[in-house]
Amino acid sequence: MKFKYICFYFIFTILSMGYVHAQTDLDADTIIQRSNLASMYAGQDGRAETLMTIIDNKGRKQIRQFVILRRDREEGGDQDFFVIFSRPADVRNTIFLVSKKVDAEDDRWLYLPNLDLVKRIAAGDKRTSFVGSQFFYEDVSGRRPDEDHHHLVDTTETHFIIDNTPKNTASVEFQSYRLWINKQNYLPQRADYFDTQGEVYRQIEALNIEEIQGYPTITKMKVSDLRSGGSTTNEMRFIQYDIGLPEEIFSERSLRHPPRQWLKRPKK
Amino acid sequence: MKLTKYILLLFGLLCLSPLVVGNDEWAEDPWAEEEASWWSSWRTTFSIEAGARLQDNPVLSSDFTSAESRVQLQREDIFGRFATRLQLDGVVDEVSGDLFGRVRELAVSFPIGHSLNVRMGRQILTWGTGDLLFINDLFAKDWRSFFVGRDLKYLKAPSDALKISYFTSWVNVDLVWNPEFDSDRYLTGENFSFFSPLTGTLYGAPPRLHAHAPKQDEWSWRLSQEWQNTEWALYGYRGYFKRPLGVEARSLNTNLMLVPIFPELSVFGASARRSLAQGIGWFEIGRYQSREDKNGQDPLIPNNQDRFLLGYEQELLPRFTGSVQFYLEHQRQYRSLINNSLQPQLEPEEWRQVVTLRFSYRLMQEKLRLHWFSFYSPSDQDYYLLPSVNYRFSDQLQFDSGLNLFGGSDSHTFFSQLEENSNLYGRVTWYF
Structure with a gap:
């Protein structure tokens, strides 16, 4: 089963979020809450196309390309994601369906078109x-x-x-991470991850932010592994918010019969 | 001689491949609208694989279980409400010396109204919860491909079928009609030997085992729904045993011949799957009704059975997933089976048990995947082990290798009879 842990959520980092007025005297928890809403819950739903360019430590390049549909069940709460891959060739039309839960483990399904197999994936x-x-x-x-x-x-x-320091250090590989959050739109623009020696070994940057239908949106971001030298750049295009995705799209029916009208690229 | 050339070719290509494929950059605009032209939207896959026996087989001369080059062409198209899938395979099989083409998929699907979907044509069909154990999934399987380590997708053989799916808020209904019975691609003795209860010895071709498949149709249905985070399903099937498990006496000229047949079969079953503890749990049952031997008295026809499956999967460590399944096959009229049997010592146990284990480990940023899958039957005292490794060199090139190890204490049990076919295989796949 290739690409079990396939993806999706990118977008909602990216399909993110409404404009919130910057205020002074905010405490850290409030800023983080607002940033979470800004980066994860733009609009009621959304659609985007994503191109990931993966460069490994030897400079070899790989591509992942997919269309993602997202629907919020509740602002700041549970969400559904439908991700269908077009590249690379060996995972074309593979679908990843995720029901993201705030208070429990996410439910995840994988559809493998060559086997017509709907597989439920254990939380990872x-x-x-x-x-x-x-x-x-x-x-x-x-x-x-x-x-x-x-x-x-x-x-x-x-x-x-x-x-930010983790409450449960056993569940993560970092000692802490530092976030740079934009005061205007609350989008996270940079994250540095520190190891136990206090060295930065991993960095995520928002390389491009655009306003789409009034929602400031990260359309290009990059993660760098500073130890190995590898990196991944994630670009999103053809983003639309508030398109009225029906709930039943996020079901087994859509795995076996992808909802073409919602997946096709919008005409200008 | 042919094989030697083949192996040389294989190694030659293997050595060249990283150079060739390494230069392949994404020259075109990755954001370009797809299907620029009908011709360019074919996807091509090319693979070379070879598998060698780990021991001599007393009834088969070839040391190879597989040696083939395969070109696969695949495409999907949308014409308004109609979506089509097409997949063609061209194969040079060096073991049999055959060259053949196959249409693996040629199907069109379309919605009717809001809640009905139709898919017709040659298609791959799957349902049920088991991992390499199938109770209610009676769609055709290709065991010959599976046992030599071919890409897992080839385990599912295509069906020529009409599938109608009806979706409502409280239940989904799937109905599949195969106008003509599609059997499994069962072992024929070519390349893979098996135990023949008729002779009491290992059987290998020639002549290859051939059973006439019935020309009648098959029906499969499923009712399914997700409720309270659990996926429930009820299943039904009316058709035939998918492998030629029955025998019929026919007179040919004045001789009485025993010929293999596909006896009539009906199955009713159910399954459930949900997240459980830290992982996923599943359960499936099926009642197998052997319609030509309702009382279990005909020694030439398989008996009624009940089948049970219980499974659980969990990520044990980061990137390391394990799963376990318990499977039971119960002969419902065991006494009748034994009393009427021509060879009681070869009949299955009243309760056949199988335990499977799967472990998967992803390394090197998912480029390297190590897999372990094993079947072990405590009742039959036999096993089938399938360790394998997959290395993703790039998006265009992958390497696979693995073992298919069969064994056991008796010569006639399910996995044990395949012992002389244990093999080591390797495969290189290019995606264009």
Whole structure:
């Protein structure tokens, strides 16, 4: 079963979020909550096409390309994702369906078209490679705000700088991470991950932010593995919000009969 | 001689492949609208595989279980509401010396109204919860491909069928009609020997075993729904045993001949699957009704059975997943089976048990995958082990290798009879 841990959530980092007025005197927890909403819950639903370019430590390049549909069950709460791959060739038309749960493990299904097989996937470690990229499942699905202690270390003209330390150190590979959150739109623009020696070994950057239907959206982001030298760049295009996706799209029916009218690229 | 050339060719290509494929950059615009032209939207896969026996087989001369080059062409198209799938395979089989083409998929699917979907044509069909154990999935399987380590997708053989799916908020209904029975691709003695209860010895071709498949139709249905985070399903099947498990006496000229047949079969079953503890749990049952031997008295026809399956899967460590299944096959009229049997010592146990284990480990950022799958039957005292490794060199090139190890204490039991076919295989696959 190739690409079990295939993806999806990217987008909602990217299909993100409404404009919130920057305020002063906010505490770190509030900023993180707003950032979570800004980066994960833009609009009621959305559609996007994603191209991931994975460069390994030897400079070899791989591609992952997919269309993603997202629907919020509740603002700041549970969400559904439908991800269908077009590249690489060996996973074409493979579908990943995720019911993201805030208070429980996500439900995940994988559809393998060559076997006509709907496979249910056991919950996995969220800090392992996502479809072979340097992104982790959690980077794109969003880390629950209450899993870390947050500390506002600085406020610059443009950013809140927040240090985050995990409540359960056994479940993660980092000692802490520092976030740069845009004061205007609350989108996270940079994350540095520190190891036990206090060295930065991993970095995520938002390379491009565009406003789409009024929602500031990260349309290009990059993760770098500073130890190995590998990186993954994630680009999104053809993004649409609030398209009225029906609930029944996120079901076994859509795995065996993909909802073409929602997947096709919007005409200009 | 032919084989030697073949192996040389294989190794030659193997050595060249990283150079060739390594230069293949994504020259075109990855965002370009697809299906620029009908011609360019074919996807091509090319694979070379070879498998060698790990021991001599007393009834088969070839040391190879597989040696083939395969080109696969695949495409999907959308014409308004109609979606089509087409997949063609061209194969050079060096073991048999055959060259053949096959249409693996040629199907069109379309919705009717809001809640009905139709798919017709040659298609791959799957349902049920088992992992390499099938109770209610009676769609055709290709065991010959599976046992030599071919890509897993070839385990599912195509069916020429009409599938109608009806979706409502409280239940989904699937109905599959095969106008003509599609049997499994069963062992014929070519390339793979098996135990013949008629002779009491290992059987190998020539002549290859051939059973006339009935020309009648098959029906399969399923009712399914997700409720309270659990996927429930009820199943039905009316058709034939998928392998020629029955024997019929026919007079040919003045001789009495015993010929293999596909006896009539009906199955009713159910399954459930849900997240459980830290993983996924599943359960499936099926009642097999052998319609030509309702009382279990005909020694030439398989008996009624009940089948049970219980499974659980969990990620044990990061990137390391394990699963276990318990499977039971119960002969419902065991006393009748034994009393009427021509060879009681060769009949299955009243309760046949199988335990499967699967472990998967993903390494090197998912480029390297190690798999273990094993069947072990405590009642038959036999096993089938399938360790394998997959290395993804790039998006265009993958390497696979593995073992198919059969064994056991008796010569006639399900896995044990295949012992002399244990093999080591390797495969290189290019995606264009």
